[in-house]
Amino acid sequence: MTVNMQGHPIRMGAFLESLPIRLLGTMTSPRSRSREAWDDATREWLNQVERVHRCPIGYIKSLERYPARHLHIALVAAAPLSASVCEDLWRAILRTRSKSAALIELYQPGIGGMGEEK
Numbered sequence: 001m002t003v004n005m006q007g008h009p010i011r012m013g014a015f016l017e018s019l020p021i022r023l024l025g026t027m028t029s030p031r032s033r034s035r036e037a038w039d040d041a042t043r044e045w046l047n048q049v050e051r052v053h054r055c056p057i058g059y060i061k062s063l064e065r066y067p068a069r070h071l072h073i074a075l076v077a078a079a080p081l082s083a084s085v086c087e088d089l090w091r092a093i094l095r096t097r098s099k100s101a102a103l104i105e106l107y108q109p110g111i112g113g114m115g116e117e118k
Contacts, residue, residue: 016074017109019058022081025104027071030096038063038071041093048089055079074107 033041042061050057058076063069075081083104090102 016060019074019076020078021074021107021109022077023075023083023086023104024107025071025073025075025083025086025090025102027073027090027102028068028100029070029094030098030101033069035063038069042071042073045086045090045093048093049075049081049086052085052089053077053079053081057081 027042029038029041046057046059055077059073060076061071061073063071075086083106086104087099087102090104091097094101
């Protein structure tokens, strides 16, 4: 269980449910990239998502190394976002046509977070 700085338990699902999360995504790359390259690509992608949707975007991300480096991200926005547009933008940045490079879906409120059991 996660605790805050005072040692009190934090229910991650409850925290996430309080945010206007619009989309959840898993991003991959067809070739090996350093952490810095992932950060650069993610920053460029987020800037493009903001530009296309004309609204500020917040995010929570996790860059994982195993089995291969990949990114999980939750996008927070005051307005709806298009999952397919976001997928297309990621593939354009990576210069790949692979559909599996970006799997983004609408967030479903009430599931208790991202894979967390209630």
